[in-house]
Amino acid sequence: MKAPIALAGLVAGAALLAAPAGADLPFEGQTLTVLNWNGYGSDTELALRGFEERTGATVRHVYHSGGEELRQILRSGGIGQIDVALPNPTYILQMVEEGMLQPVDPDLLDNMSKIAPNFLEVDDLYSDGALYGVPWVWGSTGLTYNTEAFPEPPTSWLVLWDEANRGRVAFMDSPIEAVMLAALHLGQDPHDPDLDAVRSALEELHENVQTYWGSSDDFNRAIITGAVTVGNYWSGNAGSLIAEGHPVGYVIPDEGAAGWLSTWVIVRDAPSSDLAHAWIDWMISTEFQLGWAEDPEAGAPAPANAEAAALLSDAARGRVQAYGEHAERLSIMQSLTPEQQQVYTDLLAEVKSGL
């Protein structure tokens, strides 16, 4: 555990040296207001002190407990008070339409070039060609398996459909994830598949499913007690199981997998747009992303900054599941229209009912 901390310290030290001592701090005395989940990276000691040292500005946090509440806070007086927020990108388009956001100027972000290019291809980040969301961290829903049951790591989603695994599969109880996974398995566009084919594939899979898991607790309990041996699961939670020494493996199969991004946005009428840009630039910097991911207690997802991902220690890389080849095979989940939401919900419900 010593090496990664020393490495992170080295990078931090180098960055400090690079900053000219005693230089005028550009935002001395100003305050930045961040709207985020409690304990999600931006309120760590590393984040707060690092930002203050760079800009002279202090950071204030307003916490929310979900995308719906985030938007509610902005609607009820948050605009004009809050500078930056971290919504799921699937909310961005709606938030732009509600007039909650202002575009991000990528030229003001020195670290923008370090973001892995495939994350910047996600449609949901843009509206009318302007960038609104800056990718920060990511995760995937990959194939998670018991290494005792599978000494040879599986490489394809086919294993879920394998008759040998009847009653051994834990499948995520999420319409969009189910449809995307089945589409990838069928070699179709995960964002616009043939839903009849998806339905048949899921009905076939239903024969093997032991449980449709709804929370990480459900999945952990099922795989640890041996009630199931394989399933689709979130990278970060699978990484935690591996780090805790459970006989668990995680892989992004050859067909690819669904993934998600967390993205920073700037709120319309932010008290200081320049300071907001400076904050985002710090959040996506190699120094912060590496430092956060290396802290075993911080629960960081994989960094979107490719340079930081490349510098990770092996332990941290396994914990946050930040493998470059994983990122390339991801299909980032995109916002669904209300009609799609209804169709996907009904489709999975019918499959689960077995009727």
Place this chain on the structure above:
Amino acid sequence: MIRSRTGGPGVARALRPAEWPRLALMAPATALLIAMVAVPVAMLAWFSLLSGPGVSGAVTGREWAVMLDRPQLYGGLLLRSLALGLGATALCILIAWPTAWALSRHVAPRTRSAILALLIIPHLTSALLLIYAMYVLIAPGGPMMTALAALGLAESRDTILFTRWAVLLMLTYMYLPFMVMALFAAIERIEPTVLDAARSLGASGWARFRHIVLPMTLPGLMTGLVIVFTPAAGSFLEARILGGANGMMFGTLIAEQISRANNQPRAAAMAITLLAVILLLLGVFRLLAMRAFPGAMRRPGAHGSGGWGG
């Protein structure tokens, strides 16, 4: 009727003086029932006529049409939920009756309070906690399966977890105390002298049960039926966690329509269907009970002064 709520002093003065205390005492409960039951049910009925998503759509009745269009799914899930609810209720009755009888007739009052407390205490915690406790208990390699394996009755890896039997077990456990309470209260009302009289006139144990105990506990049984069957038939959390791939219930579908598809109208239509079917079944049970034991459902002293529901 409920004139007291809306009527001004003019109306009030027209009332007989004897009605004053009754109306005053009923007013808070009446107001509460209107606000918490009548209004929500009316809103539910109204929502069910709109088309989803959300509740700002036009009145089309489309969601009812969607439901009727898929009888296999909606009807199938409804039957599954009702069967599970009835199964749990039947098991509750079978277990609770002897328990309540023993508590009332064969246990000293002090011990009885302790036992009743023990029965209730686990249920003061969150339902979710109880469900997860059951999960641990019946998990493969868990305490119950290990014990069964030690007795040579089962393999310790075999388990009913992730089957509907696990859901049935959970629902029975969940609602058992309510049934015990309802039956206990009814059994307490049976005068021992009545049973003594029957015995002295030569009635056998079965005859005393059939002609005295059963009819006299029938009102309690019907109360227990309402308290247990109604929530058990509408449950979905138990099935979702313990039922595994077989855990889809009618209630699951209602919850998903709201949390995933934002389709309150569909959820409302389904909720009304469930409510109507449950009420219908409870009505049928009541009718059967009154047929089988004429007069048993009439409570002593209740000569027509009850309900303004007619």
